[in-house]
Amino acid sequence: MTSLNQRRPLKGQLQTADPDVHLAHNYHPLPVVVASGEGAWVTDVTGRRYLDCLAAYSAVNFGHGHPALIAAAKEQLDRITLTSRAFHNDRLEPFAEALAQLAGKDMVLPMNTGAEAVESAVKVARAWGYRVKGVPQGQATIIVMDGNFHGRTTTIVSFSTDEQARADFGPFTPGFVVVPYGDAEALEAAIDKTTVAVLLEPIQGEAGILVPPADYLPAVREITRRRNVLMIADEIQSGLGRTGTTFACDRSGVVPDLYLLGKALGGGIVPVSAVVGNSDILGVLQPGEHGSTFGGNPLAAAVGHAVVELLATGEMQQRANELGERLHSGLNALIGHGVTAVRGAGLWAGVDIDPALATGREVCELLMDRGILVKDTHGSTIRFAPPIVVSEEDIDWAVAQLKEELELLATR
Known part of the structure; x- marks a missing residue:
């Protein structure tokens, strides 16, 4: 079986230097250094793109650079x-x-x-x-x-x-x-x-x-x-x-x-x-x-x-409602397959990961490796809150990546 650490790239592959050496340690960020963003996507200092499914805790509801x-x-x-x-x-x-x-x-x-x-x-x-x-x-x-x-x-x-x-x-x-x-x-x-x-x-x-x-x-x-x-x-x-x-x-x-x-x-x-x-x-x-x-x-x-x-x-609200139904439908289908519960409304979802598989932090890191940025809370929960400008295809892709990762975790 492959361990989580074996499957994750080395830190040096993601970034070239410690970005937090002069910062107080009041946050525990994922090891990605974002340099630019557009819409629902951001790009790190190495040029790799990520789907932003946190939207700065809803501060970027309308996407990067609207x-x-x-x-x-x-x-x-x-x-x-x-x-x-x-x-x-x-x-x-x-x-x-x-x-x-x-x-x-x-x-x-x-x-x-x-x-x-x-x-x-x-x-x-x-x-x-x-x-x-x-x-x-x-x-x-x-x-x-x-x-x-x-x-x-x-x-x-x-x-x-x-x-x-x-x-x-x-x-x-x-x-x-x-x-x-x-x-x-x-x-x-x-x-x-x-x-x-x-x-x-x-x-x-x-x-x-x-x-x-x-x-x-x-x-x-x-x-x-x-x-x-x-x-x-x-x-x-x-x-x-x-x-x-x-x-x-x-x-x-x-x-x-x-x-x-x-x-x-x-x-x-x-x-x-x-x-x-x-x-x-x-x-x-x-x-x-x-x-x-x-x-x-x-x-x-x-x-x-x-x-x-x-x-x-009202267009933004309607879009969040319609895309939210798509997001929740996809996430709810994972209940019993590595997910124990899904909560939320619109484009806002809390997903409880089966603690027998991994912690929320571990799943966030694995999704980051796949090009998706989400954040954990309270140990086993990960949060999805993509910008409202996210596309249907992006939502489907993000859910599919989580599904694949959970399937891999189940075979560890």
């Missing part, structure tokens, strides 16, 4: 890129108006990264709790979900249940209550007079693309509305076309009080994030209480506006 997004960025680069929010800029209000309209809301708080959007929402929810709901000062609590992933700032890891994200990073920020994901009864039981918000991912990404029961999000919406608690949907990975709808919440017919957006909002070009809601909630912020030097900068606003325009037609 012409409309690159054009928007290049045009703005020749005009002005940063003013700070000390002044108005001519790109920010049109972007905010378009994004608010896409979300069916009336106000946008622009930031840079997804974690900043989450932190901003925490502050907004607390301020709303004190100023509108009447929660006693210093007592506001927010309900979060077991298995959540919302970022890695000190406040966010304070309510993570992933020990790797928390170990040696305390003391932690108080004010959060953890309940099981997908359990509406447990959520309601946790609400008390101090509760100002429920923060959740409509589909948990880092946890392995976990899709809750169909009645869960509607139940959360009903409970939060009845109990006068904000519902905050972290759509940083799941939103903006990834699941076959504009937002993953749309799949359940649910409209939260606040959407948290990021990743794909910057088109894979610049970091852009936003909290989107109505003025009765976001309006609690007053000048000087929250800000960001780069948040809402002209370059980010120009690219973000172009992203919204791509989504406004």
Whole structure:
């Protein structure tokens, strides 16, 4: 039998030097050094091409170098890129108006990264709790979900249940209550007079693309509305076309009080994030209480506006839905043949590999050798999230490569 190491090329065949010698070791990347990309494909420094089935964790939903997004960025680069929010800029209000309209809301708080959007929402929810709901000062609590992933700032890891994200990073920020994901009864039981918000991912990404029961999000919406608690949907990975709808919440017919957006909002070009809601909630912020030097900068606003325009037609969402059915059909056919479960929606899938065959990391490395880039999580799960511009042929090829690799692993 051939071992995994025997079947993999030597590291020197892939790259000529260690690319991480001067980088802090906060990531464990696959041994490929990407130099360029176009559409759903990237090319490494040796000239080898790979099908990108991760899309930078959904930040590249519309593919590498999308012409409309690159054009928007290049045009703005020749005009002005940063003013700070000390002044108005001519790109920010049109972007905010378009994004608010896409979300069916009336106000946008622009930031840079997804974690900043989450932190901003925490502050907004607390301020709303004190100023509108009447929660006693210093007592506001927010309900979060077991298995959540919302970022890695000190406040966010304070309510993570992933020990790797928390170990040696305390003391932690108080004010959060953890309940099981997908359990509406447990959520309601946790609400008390101090509760100002429920923060959740409509589909948990880092946890392995976990899709809750169909009645869960509607139940959360009903409970939060009845109990006068904000519902905050972290759509940083799941939103903006990834699941076959504009937002993953749309799949359940649910409209939260606040959407948290990021990743794909910057088109894979610049970091852009936003909290989107109505003025009765976001309006609690007053000048000087929250800000960001780069948040809402002209370059980010120009690219973000172009992203919204791509989504406004609905074509991207429809494409993700149709191609997602093809992807899931192919992956589901592998259950019982090296795969134990497949979860997800649209062009987003979590695939559990039979641990008797290999770890998720090992399968990712073997697929990399075949020219496909995916990423593992939680030991045995690999994630597929190709750009929405991926072709049917590319999807079929990727699934076929996984099938062949699993068959080889079964003969080890």
